[in-house]
Amino acid sequence: MAAEFELQQDLIHLNHAAVAPWPRCAREAVEAFAKENTTQGSLHYPEWVKTETELRQFLAQLIKAKEADDIALLKNTSEALSVVAHGLEWQSGDNIVISDQEFPSNRIVWESLQNRGVEVRQVNLASASSPEDALMQACDARTRLLAISSVQYASGLRVDLTVLGRFCRDQSILFCIDAIQSIGALEMDVEAVHADFLMADGHKWMLGPEGLALFYSHKAARERLNLHQFGWHMVEHHEDFDRKDWQIANSARRFECGSPNMLGIHALHASVKLLLATGITKVQQAILANSETLFALIKDSPNLECITDMTPGRYGGIVVFRHKNIPSAHLYRYLMQRRVLCALRGGGVRFSPHFYTPLEHLQQAIKLADDCPPP
Numbered sequence: 001m002a003a004e005f006e007l008q009q010d011l012i013h014l015n016h017a018a019v020a021p022w023p024r025c026a027r028e029a030v031e032a033f034a035k036e037n038t039t040q041g042s043l044h045y046p047e048w049v050k051t052e053t054e055l056r057q058f059l060a061q062l063i064k065a066k067e068a069d070d071i072a073l074l075k076n077t078s079e080a081l082s083v084v085a086h087g088l089e090w091q092s093g094d095n096i097v098i099s100d101q102e103f104p105s106n107r108i109v110w111e112s113l114q115n116r117g118v119e120v121r122q123v124n125l126a127s128a129s130s131p132e133d134a135l136m137q138a139c140d141a142r143t144r145l146l147a148i149s150s151v152q153y154a155s156g157l158r159v160d161l162t163v164l165g166r167f168c169r170d171q172s173i174l175f176c177i178d179a180i181q182s183i184g185a186l187e188m189d190v191e192a193v194h195a196d197f198l199m200a201d202g203h204k205w206m207l208g209p210e211g212l213a214l215f216y217s218h219k220a221a222r223e224r225l226n227l228h229q230f231g232w233h234m235v236e237h238h239e240d241f242d243r244k245d246w247q248i249a250n251s252a253r254r255f256e257c258g259s260p261n262m263l264g265i266h267a268l269h270a271s272v273k274l275l276l277a278t279g280i281t282k283v284q285q286a287i288l289a290n291s292e293t294l295f296a297l298i299k300d301s302p303n304l305e306c307i308t309d310m311t312p313g314r315y316g317g318i319v320v321f322r323h324k325n326i327p328s329a330h331l332y333r334y335l336m337q338r339r340v341l342c343a344l345r346g347g348g349v350r351f352s353p354h355f356y357t358p359l360e361h362l363q364q365a366i367k368l369a370d371d372c373p374p375p
């Protein structure tokens, strides 16, 4: 497996929550696709469509969706969120519940509905006995949708999606999960968590390129979305160009108006295949073990303190910490200058190793942080 990751020896890549490096198989898939394009053009286009079809199957498998028909391939998480927000019909006085920790994409899209009289309730996740309680308590009879990240990008907090999903189903509230910070890292079962919508771009934990995202919609929820983009690809008989009558595709392909991103599809296909071959349970175990190793190393350091909630079940692959005496912006720059690829988030430095990250990289990075001199 190590052979799949060709990062330079002196680089410590702890930034999968931002933009992940590709595995070798993704590079090879892109190289082969480029070569094929230059030498044979689209002679084997049907093979490309097979790769696209298989990618939908892989993604369905990754999130335990009932059918590949529930998967659309969109540009990014933000686009998928917009399809939901602007596909639903809203009444003035409706409200949407989100948390106060969401990445801008999962806030702005809902705020964009405010001019239609829709209220956005941003729940302080630290305010109640549990984040789930806080979110559920913010809902009332006018709540139409609850949108939450599976793992928060800046704190690393992981919520119990099953509890929230069950509540939403019982209250007839739509449940929308921004899962970009967990798909490819943690197990997901969209049926078990009663997800109506789930979206995740490929360039983080799925180890794919930017600009190609998974968008899951439950069949019944999908029917409730009005469409705003139309074209040849989103109709039921999309390969019959002579046909004049048309109807919206039954499958989630209805959200894909035109030609697919075949280049991205070839890359993501290779990356997700690798994750599935490794086994997502194994991937999750390794990622959680990495987080636990970081927690232990931070605890052992006299200078560092953890910001991420270390309670089992409350974290995924993101660990945010700070130095007790040194500003986080300085610590971040210090680490980056020493080729520790990380991020400045949530008032601290964010490390996000993947399943293949060597233990020594975690040890070296924390040692460097611990030894960081004051500015």
Ligand SMILES: Cc1ncc(COP(=O)(O)O)c(C=O)c1O
Residues within 6 Å of the ligand: 017, 018, 075, 076, 077, 078, 079, 103, 105, 106, 149, 152, 153, 178, 180, 181, 200, 201, 213
């Ligand atoms: C939780 C979360 N949602 C959405 C995004 C943005 O995703 P995209 O660029 O695919 O729209 C990010 C990116 O960091 C994120 O962390």
